[in-house]
Amino acid sequence: MMDVITLNDSNQEATRDRALVSILKGEVIAIAAEHGYLLACDAFRFNSVATIHELRGDAPGTSAQVMIGKIPTVAGIAKDFDSDWEAIAQAFWPGLVTIHLVPQPGLQWDLGDAGVLGEFAIRIPQAPFLLSLLNSSGPLAVASATLAGQRAVREVSKIPFTQTGVRLCVDEGILPEGPASTVLRRHTIGVDSGIEMMREGAVTLAQLQAVLAKISPAT
Numbered sequence: 596m597m598d599v600i601t602l603n604d605s606n607q608e609a610t611r612d613r614a615l616v617s618i619l620k621g622e623v624i625a626i627a628a629e630h631g632y633l634l635a636c637d638a639f640r641f642n643s644v645a646t647i648h649e650l651r652g653d654a655p656g657t658s659a660q661v662m663i664g665k666i667p668t669v670a671g672i673a674k675d676f677d678s679d680w681e682a683i684a685q686a687f688w689p690g691l692v693t694i695h696l697v698p699q700p701g702l703q704w705d706l707g708d709a710g711v712l713g714e715f716a717i718r719i720p721q722a723p724f725l726l727s728l729l730n731s732s733g734p735l736a737v738a739s740a741t742l743a744g745q746r747a748v749r750e751v752s753k754i755p756f757t758q759t760g761v762r763l764c765v766d767e768g769i770l771p772e773g774p775a776s777t778v779l780r781r782h783t784i785g786v787d788s789g790i791e792m793m794r795e796g797a798v799t800l801a802q803l804q805a806v807l808a809k810i811s812p813a814t
Contacts, residue, residue, distance in 0.1 A: 596758065597625070599751065601766045602724060610765055611728050618732045622762035623647055625740050625754055628722050629691060630773035631747025632740040632754055634761065635662075637732070639704050644736045648707050650760045651743045658708040659736040660693065661717040664729030669717065672734060674699050675781075679790060679807055683779065686806040688719040689726060691797035695780035706736055714784045718776060724765065773797070779810065 600610050617624050621640045625632050634650065636643035638661055648657060663669065666684050669676045673696035676684075680694060695714045698704075706715055720726055729735060739747050740754045740761075748754055749770040754761075775796040782788040790810045792800055803810045 597756070597761045597764050599764045599766050601768075607724065607727070611724070611731065614728050614763060614765060615731050617763045618728075618735070623650070623760060625751070625756070625761050625764040626725055626728070627765065627767040627770055628720050628725060628737075630770055630775075631749055632751065632764075632770070633725075633737045634740045634756070635735045635737045638706070638734040638736040641705050644704075644706060646760055647736065647738050650756050651738055651741065653707065653738070653743045656708050656711060657743070658706040658712055658715060659738050661706070661715055662720055662725070662729055662735050662737050663717065663733075664719065664726055664731075666719070668734065669696070672699055672702060673697060673715075673717070679809070682807050683790075683803070684719075687798055687803075689721045690719070691721070691774065691776040692803075693718045693776040693778045695778070695784065695793075697784060704736075714780070716778070724767065777803070779803070 602610055614624055618637050621643045623634055623636045623643055623646050626635050634647045644659055647659060675697045693716050695716050697714055741748055742755060751764055751766045777796040777798040778794040779790055780793055782791055791813050793813050800812055
């Protein structure tokens with residue numbers, strides 16, 4: 596049975612500490628992002644990441660996203676975070692921009708693709724409680740707290756994993772509707788070959804190009 600803690604102004608620190616204990620124990624938790632609840636776990640716990648994929652019914656080879664709390668963390672887990680990506684990160688993080696990067700060689704994780712994809716998706720979220728947890732936990736592997744292919748859920752009662760697999764849920768009430776993140780990647784992953792917008796979401800192409808003119812729409 597999933598434990599549910601309703602977040603309020605008086606229990607923020609205690610709830611963060613409780614969530615951190617679960618993460619450090621290798622458990623999967625449910626937590627609010629900007630516009631939907633996520634499943635989250637330590638990105639370096641193979642079994643925990645696998646549990647997220649099993650719960651969601653993801654297809655083999657599906658990779659979880661990574662969330663972090665601070666920009667300097669990127670250098671430890673990605674080898675191609677250059678000045679272009681730094682400019683994007685400084686302008687739009689925390690926020691709804693996701694970028695695809697190449698992991699550092701020898702990184703001890705498996706986000707679900709066994710490293711076959713050669714890249715991973717990462718961002719720093721705006722959600723205050725999640726961001727606070729990330730600054731204590733380090734990188735988390737995350738995926739929407741839904742069955743694969745379903746729309747994000749904005750309230751805890753709609754999460755379909757309350758009876759098994761998820762140890763803790765931090766309830767922030769009904770989350771506001773809003774856009775998905777904008778997604779960026781290199782034209783050729785790992786090569787300084789320009790950046791394309793894979794999906795336009797909360798941040799527009801024009802906003803991105805105001806920071807880095809070389810960003811292009813998806814081809």
